[in-house]
Amino acid sequence: MSALLELRGLNVFYGAFHSVHGVDISCREGEVLSLIGANGAGKSSTLRAIIGQVPRVTGEIRFAGEDISRRTTPERISSGIALVPEGRQLFPNLTIEENLKIGGYTGQKGSIGLAEVYEIFPALSERRKQLARLLSGGQQQMVAIGRALMMNPRLLLCDEISLGLSPKIIAEIYEVLPRIRDHGVSMILVEQDIARALSASDHVACMLEGRISLAGPSSEVSREQIAASYFGE
Ligand SMILES: Nc1ncnc2c1ncn2[C@@H]1O[C@H](COP(=O)(O)OP(=O)(O)OP(=O)(O)O)[C@@H](O)[C@H]1O
Ligand SMILES: [Mg+2]
Numbered sequence: 001m002s003a004l005l006e007l008r009g010l011n012v013f014y015g016a017f018h019s020v021h022g023v024d025i026s027c028r029e030g031e032v033l034s035l036i037g038a039n040g041a042g043k044s045s046t047l048r049a050i051i052g053q054v055p056r057v058t059g060e061i062r063f064a065g066e067d068i069s070r071r072t073t074p075e076r077i078s079s080g081i082a083l084v085p086e087g088r089q090l091f092p093n094l095t096i097e098e099n100l101k102i103g104g105y106t107g108q109k110g111s112i113g114l115a116e117v118y119e120i121f122p123a124l125s126e127r128r129k130q131l132a133r134l135l136s137g138g139q140q141q142m143v144a145i146g147r148a149l150m151m152n153p154r155l156l157l158c159d160e161i162s163l164g165l166s167p168k169i170i171a172e173i174y175e176v177l178p179r180i181r182d183h184g185v186s187m188i189l190v191e192q193d194i195a196r197a198l199s200a201s202d203h204v205a206c207m208l209e210g211r212i213s214l215a216g217p218s219s220e221v222s223r224e225q226i227a228a229s230y231f232g233e
Contacts, residue, residue, distance in 0.1 A: 002065065004029045004186050005050065005081075005155055009059035012045045019045045021210040022059070027155065027203075032177070032187045034197035034218065037207035038230060043190040044086050046207070047157045050188075051083045052076050064154070077106050082153035086160055088144040092133035096124050099132050100146050107151025112183055117146040120176050138169035145173070149180065156180065156187045162196065174200055194226055208232050 003026035012020035020042040027033045037043050048054045050061060052073040061069040068076055082103075090099050100117055118125035121142040127135070132143060141161055148156055162170040170193070177200055181187065191197035198204060198218045206214040206229040214221065214229035227233065 003027060003062070004031075004064060005188070006062040007046070007050070007059065008062070010046065010049060010061065011058045012042070012049050012054050013056040013058075014054070019210055020049065023207070023210075023212055025205055025212065025215070027186055027188055029154070029186055030181070030184070031203060032181065032189060032201040034189045034191055034201035034204045035207065036191055036194055036197050036204060036226075036230065037213075038192075040209075041207040042210040043207055044159055045210075047083060047159050047188065047190060050076075050157060051081055053083075074106065077151055077153075078108060080108060080152075080154035081157065082107060082148035082151040082155075083157045084144050084148045084159060084161060086163070088140050090132040090140055090143055090147075093131060095129050095131055096135070096139075096143050097128040099143050100124075100150050103147035103150030107153065110152030112149050112152050114150075116183070117149055120149070120179055121146055136169075138165050138172065141165065141169075141173060145180075149183075149185070153185060156185050157190075158187060159190045160192060161189070162191065162193055170196065194230070198226075206230055 005027040007023055007025045010020055010023040023046060035043050045054060049057045060067055063079060100114060123139055124142055124146060161173060201218045204218045204221055205212055208229060214225055
């Protein structure tokens with residue numbers, strides 16, 4: 001099966017700083033890939049490079065068989081990639097529903113609309129007129145995921161969706177991922193919770209200081225391999 005997303009020799013630069021070094025990653029259609037690594041390893045830079053939000057990139061970014069590395073962010077979203085950004089970045093003074101609709105204005109038309117997002121996250125349905133800033137962290141994260149889903153992506157990039165949330169809420173959010181997948185959405189999950197990342201994904205890639213230090217099926221990598229590739233010990 002050919003890859004939905006394929007990075008070949010990806011480099012990311014912030015001015016003179018070389019953040020991501022020659023990264024090769026592929027994610028097949030229908031697959032969940034977890035991308036793990038310590039603080040500063042280059043996970044967010046890799047996701048932002050895929051969606052076109054870093055200042056300078058070299059290497060190939062192939063999506064659905066085409067090199068998209070020269071395309072603008074809106075063009076990439078239109079072709080079927082959506083990012084749930086680090087820190088959620090909602091509009092605090094808009095309601096849940098208004099935030100979701102903003103996602104619907106971009107991206108593609110498809111099977112996911114407000115009704116489907118509310119079905120995936122019933123907690124949002126009950127509060128649709130509430131301002132985003134009055135929501136709990138978990139509810140805000142659901143809105144951020146819902147907004148990205150409204151773009152009807154083929155590939156959903158999630159940057160640390162569990163950050164700052166309680167274990168109970170993290171479990172709730174992870175429980176719905178299979179239902180998102182049922183809509184035909186492939187996912188790359190950036191995660192610092194290694195156990196969570198492994199159990200939710202088919203494949204795992206670990207980054208260490210801007211490079212891929214381990215890649216393989218999530219069910220086959222050992223704790224020792226992860227520890228070594230995560231901390232470089
Ligand atoms: N806008 C930026 N300007 C300059 N350097 C940056 C910028 N964003 C990230 N970096 C640097 O690039 C490297 C990788 O950062 P990145 O945010 O991709 O890591 P990360 O794996 O997502 O880390 P975290 O787990 O802390 O979110 C770090 O050394 C970071 O300081
Ligand atoms: Mg990050």
